Amino acid sequence: GAVVSQHPSRVICKSGTSVKIECRSLDFQATTMFWYRQFPKQSLMLMATSNEGSKATYEQGVEKDKFLINHASLTLSTLTVTSAHPEDSSFYICSARDSGLPRETQYFGPGTRLLVL
Amino acid sequence: DAKTTQPPSMDCAEGRAANLPCNHSTISGNEYVYWYRQIHSQGPQYIIHGLKNNETNEMASLIITEDRKSSTLILPHATLRDTAVYYCIVRVAEWNTGNQFYFGTGTSLTVIP
Numbered sequence: 089g090a091v092v093s094q095h096p097s098r099v100i101c102k103s104g105t106s107v108k109i110e111c112r113s114l115d116f117q118a119t120t121m122f123w124y125r126q127f128p129k130q131s132l133m134l135m136a137t138s139n140e141g142s143k144a145t146y147e148q149g150v151e152k153d154k155f156l157i158n159h160a161s162l163t164l165s166t167l168t169v170t171s172a173h174p175e176d177s178s179f180y181i182c183s184a185r186d187s188g189l190p191r192e193t194q195y196f197g198p199g200t201r202l203l204v205l
Numbered sequence: 206d207a208k209t210t211q212p213p214s215m216d217c218a219e220g221r222a223a224n225l226p227c228n229h230s231t232i233s234g235n236e237y238v239y240w241y242r243q244i245h246s247q248g249p250q251y252i253i254h255g256l257k258n259n260e261t262n263e264m265a266s267l268i269i270t271e272d273r274k275s276s277t278l279i280l281p282h283a284t285l286r287d288t289a290v291y292y293c294i295v296r297v298a299e300w301n302t303g304n305q306f307y308f309g310t311g312t313s314l315t316v317i318p
Contacts (some may be wrong), residue, residue, distance in 0.1 A: 132308040196248035
């Protein structure tokens with residue numbers, strides 16, 4: 089099946105610093121990738137839709153200047169959490185849309201756990 | 206916003222079939238029903254999806270009612286490794302749309318030895 093990877097798997101940073109998370113589709117091309125955030129004991133919340141070669145589309149309430157998304161190639165999207173604060177601590181998950189399959193679907197990465205001290 | 210409702214939790218005996226219901230009474234004609242599951246601290250795993258016909262794959266079966274307002278995911282012989290949160294999602298699947306997924310609260314399935 090289609091594989092999506094994320095790096096790093098977990099990161100601890102100091103308040104005020106920026107953190108970059110990478111999402112890669114390993115065996116397919118993904119024109120669209122998605123970023124989610126999940127707090128403990130809650131469901132996944134869609135943050136933004138990332139389209140290769142164009143600006144990301146953010147969900148209502150998500151600050152685009154704080155969560156910078158770049159989708160420079162068909163296999164890589166990055167999420168940068170700028171000036172991170174403790175409330176940004178969360179589980180960040182990406183997914184990639186495999187439109188090459190006869191019946192397209194999305195495949196999710198393993199997630200990145202961010203802890204801001 | 207999520208367009209589905211699911212029971213918050215269910216138990217199932219190991220080896221038995223697990224039947225997970227989902228209500229999607231406002232589903233549109235061009236919206237598919239997708240099922241994913243999430244094992245603790247991992248990314249969601251794709252299970253199955255369908256439009257109006259019943260579907261089966263190596264993991265599960267998906268039964269969609271004739272009016273498409275509800276569906277049931279069936280795990281035929283549940284194992285302990287099937288313990289997870291199961292999400293039912295409806296989504297438009299067209300080439301020119303964003304195809305975003307909006308997750309509801311899901312059903313926490315516990316398989317009991």
